[in-house]
Structure formats: structure tokens, C-alpha cells
Amino acid sequence: MFKKIKYGKIEVRSQTLVLFSAIYFAFILNLAFWRYILGHVQINNFANFFFIISTAISVVSAFYIFFNLIIVPFAAKPLLSLLLLFSSIVNYMMFSLNVFVDKDMMRNVFETTTAEAWDLVTIPGVIWVLVLGILPAVFLIRIKIKYLSFKKELFSRIKLIAIAIILLLIQVPFFYKSYASFVRNHSEIGHLLNTSNYIDGTIKEIKTRLNSNHKFIRLDENPSLVLNDDGAKTVFILMIGETARDANFSLGGYKRNTNPFLRKEDVIYFKDVKSCGTSTAYSVPCMFSNLTRSGFSQSKARYMENVLDLIKRAGYDVIWQENDEGCKHVCDRVTIENMLERKNSPYCRTGYCLDEVFLEGLDKKLMNIKKDTVIIMHTMGSHGPAYYKRYPDRFKIFKPTCDTSDIQNCSRESVINTYDNTIVYTDYIISSVINTLKKFPNLESGLLYVSDHGESLGEKNLYLHGMPYAIAPEEQKTVPMILWMSDNMKALDYINYSCLKSKAKDNDYSHDVIFHSLLSILEVKTISYNPDLDIFRSCRTRRFPY
Ligand SMILES: [Zn+2]
Structure with a gap:
């Protein structure tokens, strides 16, 4: 031979x-x-x-x-x-x-x-x-x-x-x-x-x-702001979570206290929110698109405007702060701040930054707001398999941890501990952003946090995410969604907050609602708005668009 x-x-x-x-x-x-x-x-x-x-x-x-x-x-x-x-x-x-x-x-x-x-x-x-x-x-x-x-x-x-x-x-x-x-x-x-x-x-x-058809589709040439003379400048922060799953949020019923900071805030936790896909590359463009999960394809969305284009055209400053794996073309036409370029930040290591980098300079930014602004914080969140790299030492709360990317060689318990530490850290980041917003009561401010997809942590012997949607386990598809609003925003947007709270407990939502709910809370009037997918609609004391 x-x-x-x-x-x-x-x-x-x-x-x-x-x-x-x-x-x-x-x-x-x-x-x-x-x-x-x-x-x-x-x-x-x-x-x-x-x-x-x-x-x-x-x-x-x-x-x-x-x-x-x-x-x-x-x-x-x-x-x-x-x-x-x-x-x-x-x-x-x-x-x-x-x-x-x-x-x-x-x-x-x-x-x-x-x-x-x-x-x-x-x-x-x-x-x-x-x-x-x-x-x-x-x-x-x-x-x-x-x-x-x-x-x-x-x-x-x-x-x-x-x-x-x-x-x-x-x-x-x-x-x-x-x-x-x-x-x-x-x-x-x-x-x-x-x-x-x-x-x-x-x-x-x-x-x-x-x-893919390269003809670029514009959604609406004339979106406009309604009631933009209310005096207060609007600042809305949309935080995109990475790989955070609903199953490990104590706000969603998880037995461990992974939300020690947000528990003290007046936030709304939406139960059973379904992600559009099971990967960042699919979910992120989908949640900003008006195609909804059933009509969505990445190639279609790539050559189409998304909700940020409408918000910007209506008159907002739109700033995309990137600390993850890129915005997947969602931020192509808005201002981009790449966190990795903050070389001198104490939160940045070689190749990545801890999410605390978002807190740096946020005060100053809010102090100098001259125009209605939307900031998208694309976080690193719980990105695996190197969960241990996502939080600083002081957040090593659940122990023992799995301090390697080689998670299948760690005990399941330590993988979950490490992942839970990333959730506590995320909890800290979200609450810190809220507390920074609170320092500026003159602003009409709000925050929406939503994760892109979940994660498998050894259930059915599965790890990470990215399973085909039809067979993906719930852990990869059910994501946390959290809302906070300043008193100013509740009043000026005619929102009945306790109504929203009870809806969040009873209704099942999905990434499909993000496009239309953002238009609604930012008071953007456009032909692309679908009231059926607006989470605020039934809890307003005045019908939108006013
Ligand atoms: Zn992701």
C-alpha cells in the first residue's frame, strides 16, 4: 500500500x-x-x-x-x-x-x-x-x-x-x-x-x-416628530444585550439574585420575550427592521432602511456606541462611537472592553445635550464562551467560576456561576446608566434594554447559541427586556406606567415590537408605524400619533 x-x-x-x-x-x-x-x-x-x-x-x-x-x-x-x-x-x-x-x-x-x-x-x-x-x-x-x-x-x-x-x-x-x-x-x-x-x-x-437586490429601499421620506415643543430634550438609551437569557434574570423569576441593582429601580421586566434569531448576526438587524421575524431575511434587511434611519430623519441625533461584534450594517447611516478605540480607558483590554466603558463620559454627554438624542449601546454582555472575561474581579460573586474558554471541561455549576456573574455585571451597568439619567431630571429620558438572543449552558448537553430557530431550545430564544422611564417621559408621553407593568406580566412579546415601540415612545410619526406592534399603545392616556 x-x-x-x-x-x-x-x-x-x-x-x-x-x-x-x-x-x-x-x-x-x-x-x-x-x-x-x-x-x-x-x-x-x-x-x-x-x-x-x-x-x-x-x-x-x-x-x-x-x-x-x-x-x-x-x-x-x-x-x-x-x-x-x-x-x-x-x-x-x-x-x-x-x-x-x-x-x-x-x-x-x-x-x-x-x-x-x-x-x-x-x-x-x-x-x-x-x-x-x-x-x-x-x-x-x-x-x-x-x-x-x-x-x-x-x-x-x-x-x-x-x-x-x-x-x-x-x-x-x-x-x-x-x-x-x-x-x-x-x-x-x-x-x-x-x-x-x-x-x-x-x-x-x-x-x-x-x-441580493442592491436597490436600496427607503421606508418613509417624511417622518416627523409630533409634539416636539414640550420643552424638555429627549434622551433615549437603547441597550442591546449580548447573549443574556431570560432564564437567568431574577427579575424574570430566576432563583438566584442576579439583579441586585435593578431590583431597587422602578423598572418593568417584560416576561417571555422571544428573540428574532439565535445569533447576533441575525437578531440585531432583525430587531431594528420592520420586516418582523416571519418576513425577515438578512439580505433583504441589508438593503433597506431600519428604525434608526426614520428616527434620524425625523430630527433626532442617533449615536451608535459599539462594544460588541459590530452593528451588522444597522448603524451604517448614523454616528458611530467605537468603544475599542478608547485605548486609554481602564476598562479596555487587548481586543475588547468591559461594558463599564459605556459609563465613561456619559455624564458629560448628557450635560451637553442640545438636541433630542437616541444612544444605542451595543454591549458585550455575556458573550461566550469566555464568560469570565466579561466582568471585573469585584463581580466574581458566584463561585467557583470557569476561568477558561474551554467551558465543556469545567463543571456545569462553575459555567453557570460564571455566566451569572456576567448577568450581575450587566445588571450593574443598566442600573448605573439609569442612575446617570436620573441626575438630569430636566431631560425627558428613558431606557430600554433587550438582549439579542439567549444561550445554552449545558441543558440537553448544548452550549452557546446559534441553533436553527425551529429546533433551538427556549434558553436560546427567550430574552430579557427591561424598560425604565423618567417621570418626565411618563408625563410628556401620556404613559400609564402601572398599566404597562401589568401588560408586561400578561402579554408575550417578541423582537417584532421594537421597531414600532421605539417610533411610538420617541413620538415619530411615519407611515411605517404599525400600532398593533406598539407596546405602549394600550397604556397611553392619549392616542398616538396625537
Ligand atoms: Zn449575540
């Missing part, structure tokens, strides 16, 4: 390499896929046992056909090396963190910042990729692949591909029922098949980017 030739290079026949690669990719680089199959098919009868054997034959055959097509002179080594590298990384992510890889995940990969990527680099991860990806690639580069003559090689390939196809054709129909029912009940299985999942996701993502 392997032959040593004169000058010490190992010689491998092309056909041996094709078969070996097919088996290696089908099994070793697909550990997550097989764990899933074995976890969902009970081997308690012959039918299921043979279904698993059939699946193995099908996967190997498919890879065998694929490698017969790409293992050709000149292309074999570079292509195979790249596949080994990427597939071993994906294999590690899927196996250790239980993530599924699809188009949305690939979009996240493309839009990830360097600092975030570094957070994912862990020692076991590096060893895994080194052993299963890089070393085989080095071996591959050093060997000599021996091909037959062009004609012979071609005929042998055609023959072998035909055999693989026949193998697929004779046994898949035999188990057709099992395949059909398995795929119907576990449609996410395709996202676990390593190599095809990320290639497919990447192609789909590129297609979306190329195909």
Missing part, C-alpha cells in the same frame, strides 16, 4: 489515498455526526442496526465519490490540506460545543471579529486540530501520490465512482423509510455532516450576498 522510494519519500497510490481519505473524513472527522446518530437511533432491533450500517456505507460512498473527483494531480494536495484543516476545526467545534453548522453559522464566521475568534482558541482545541488536521496535512504534503497513466486513471475512476453510486442505489431504497423518517424528525442532521455542511453554508452565504 505505502511504498518507500529511493530518496526517502513515501509513495501512495492515488486510489489508496482516495479510499483512506473517504474513511478518515467519514468517521474521524465526523465524530459529532456519529454521536448524534447513535444518540438518536436505538440499536434494539435489526432494522435500526442495519440502518446505521447503511448510513455508514452511504457516508463513506459519498466521500469516496467526492475524493475521486478532487484527488487529481496538482489539486489533490492543496485541496485536501485545506479540507483537513477546516474540517478538523469544525469537527472540534461540533463535538465539544455541540454547534450546528449552516448558512447562518457561516455568516457568523465571516462577521466574527479577531478578538472573538481568539476567545474560541483553547488548548484542547489546538491539540485536536493539530493531531487530526495539521499532522495529517503535513504527512500528505510529504508523500508522493502515484497516479496511473491519464487514460488508465480516468477509466479506473469512472469504474470506481460507478461502483460507489451502485452501492448507494441498491441499499438506500432498501432503507428508504428509515432515512425519510429520520431526516423528517431530525432535519438538522445535514448541519452535522462535516465538510458538506460548511461548504454548503459558505456557498449559500456567498450566493445570498451576490443575489
Whole structure:
């Protein structure tokens, strides 16, 4: 099989390499896929046992056909090396963190910042990729692949591909029922098949980017402010949470006191708010868009105005303060302050800043308000897996903590402790912003906090987020939403606050309400406003638009 030739290079026949690669990719680089199959098919009868054997034959055959097509002179080594590298990384992510890889995940990969990527680099991860990806690639580069003559090689390939196809054709129909029912009940299985999942996701993502209609849609040429002569300047702060889940907020019923600061404030906590997506790249553009979750697509939203455009055109100063992974084009046409540029801030480390950076200079900003202003604070929140990096030492309240990105090697208890510390810190940041606003009673001020998506912390053995929405667990989809209003804002906006409080307890809301509720509370009159999605509407003493 392997032959040593004169000058010490190992010689491998092309056909041996094709078969070996097919088996290696089908099994070793697909550990997550097989764990899933074995976890969902009970081997308690012959039918299921043979279904698993059939699946193995099908996967190997498919890879065998694929490698017969790409293992050709000149292309074999570079292509195979790249596949080994990427597939071993994906294999590690899927196996250790239980993530599924699809188009949305690939979009996240493309839009990830360097600092975030570094957070994912862990020692076991590096060893895994080194052993299963890089070393085989080095071996591959050093060997000599021996091909037959062009004609012979071609005929042998055609023959072998035909055999693989026949193998697929004779046994898949035999188990057709099992395949059909398995795929119907576990449609996410395709996202676990390593190599095809990320290639497919990447192609789909590129297609979306190329195909999207580049004609930019403006929503309303003439949005206007109603009652803008009330004397007080409006300052509204919209805080976008990162990876904060409702399940860990004591304001939402969590048994631990993770909201020690906000508990003392007169805030409204909205129960059971559903996020639009399970990732930042999906949820953030969605919550600012008027498309609603059912009509939303990232490519549509990319070439369309969002609520910030309307607010700005109506006359507000709109400032987007960025401390996360970018605004996903939502802030393309408003003022941007990138917190990472505050190099001298005591809250900034290499590549990221603690959310306290938002408190720096906020006093001064409020003191100098000359115009109605909306500030969006895009927080770092509870961004994982490096939860321990999200808060300063004094917020190490729940212990022991998991002080590594390698969360699957920590006890579940310590992962939850660390995550809960990020929530207490977020609680502190929100209440500090509220208390800063309170120092300026002459302003008509308010704050809305809402998280982009939730997080899995080991429930059903799942971690992080980004699961396809249809099968994502509640923990990834239910997010905290918190409102605070100054007395000035309650009065000038005709808001019955206790009415809102009771509505927040009884109604189920979603990210769909943000677009229209913002227009409403900021008193922007526009044709894009939909009263049915305005959380304030039924609690106003005067009907909006006035
Ligand atoms: Zn996020």
C-alpha cells in the first residue's frame, strides 16, 4: 500500500489515498455526526442496526465519490490540506460545543471579529486540530501520490465512482423509510455532516450576498416628530444585550439574585420575550427592521432602511456606541462611537472592553445635550464562551467560576456561576446608566434594554447559541427586556406606567415590537408605524400619533 522510494519519500497510490481519505473524513472527522446518530437511533432491533450500517456505507460512498473527483494531480494536495484543516476545526467545534453548522453559522464566521475568534482558541482545541488536521496535512504534503497513466486513471475512476453510486442505489431504497423518517424528525442532521455542511453554508452565504437586490429601499421620506415643543430634550438609551437569557434574570423569576441593582429601580421586566434569531448576526438587524421575524431575511434587511434611519430623519441625533461584534450594517447611516478605540480607558483590554466603558463620559454627554438624542449601546454582555472575561474581579460573586474558554471541561455549576456573574455585571451597568439619567431630571429620558438572543449552558448537553430557530431550545430564544422611564417621559408621553407593568406580566412579546415601540415612545410619526406592534399603545392616556 505505502511504498518507500529511493530518496526517502513515501509513495501512495492515488486510489489508496482516495479510499483512506473517504474513511478518515467519514468517521474521524465526523465524530459529532456519529454521536448524534447513535444518540438518536436505538440499536434494539435489526432494522435500526442495519440502518446505521447503511448510513455508514452511504457516508463513506459519498466521500469516496467526492475524493475521486478532487484527488487529481496538482489539486489533490492543496485541496485536501485545506479540507483537513477546516474540517478538523469544525469537527472540534461540533463535538465539544455541540454547534450546528449552516448558512447562518457561516455568516457568523465571516462577521466574527479577531478578538472573538481568539476567545474560541483553547488548548484542547489546538491539540485536536493539530493531531487530526495539521499532522495529517503535513504527512500528505510529504508523500508522493502515484497516479496511473491519464487514460488508465480516468477509466479506473469512472469504474470506481460507478461502483460507489451502485452501492448507494441498491441499499438506500432498501432503507428508504428509515432515512425519510429520520431526516423528517431530525432535519438538522445535514448541519452535522462535516465538510458538506460548511461548504454548503459558505456557498449559500456567498450566493445570498451576490443575489441580493442592491436597490436600496427607503421606508418613509417624511417622518416627523409630533409634539416636539414640550420643552424638555429627549434622551433615549437603547441597550442591546449580548447573549443574556431570560432564564437567568431574577427579575424574570430566576432563583438566584442576579439583579441586585435593578431590583431597587422602578423598572418593568417584560416576561417571555422571544428573540428574532439565535445569533447576533441575525437578531440585531432583525430587531431594528420592520420586516418582523416571519418576513425577515438578512439580505433583504441589508438593503433597506431600519428604525434608526426614520428616527434620524425625523430630527433626532442617533449615536451608535459599539462594544460588541459590530452593528451588522444597522448603524451604517448614523454616528458611530467605537468603544475599542478608547485605548486609554481602564476598562479596555487587548481586543475588547468591559461594558463599564459605556459609563465613561456619559455624564458629560448628557450635560451637553442640545438636541433630542437616541444612544444605542451595543454591549458585550455575556458573550461566550469566555464568560469570565466579561466582568471585573469585584463581580466574581458566584463561585467557583470557569476561568477558561474551554467551558465543556469545567463543571456545569462553575459555567453557570460564571455566566451569572456576567448577568450581575450587566445588571450593574443598566442600573448605573439609569442612575446617570436620573441626575438630569430636566431631560425627558428613558431606557430600554433587550438582549439579542439567549444561550445554552449545558441543558440537553448544548452550549452557546446559534441553533436553527425551529429546533433551538427556549434558553436560546427567550430574552430579557427591561424598560425604565423618567417621570418626565411618563408625563410628556401620556404613559400609564402601572398599566404597562401589568401588560408586561400578561402579554408575550417578541423582537417584532421594537421597531414600532421605539417610533411610538420617541413620538415619530411615519407611515411605517404599525400600532398593533406598539407596546405602549394600550397604556397611553392619549392616542398616538396625537
Ligand atoms: Zn449575540
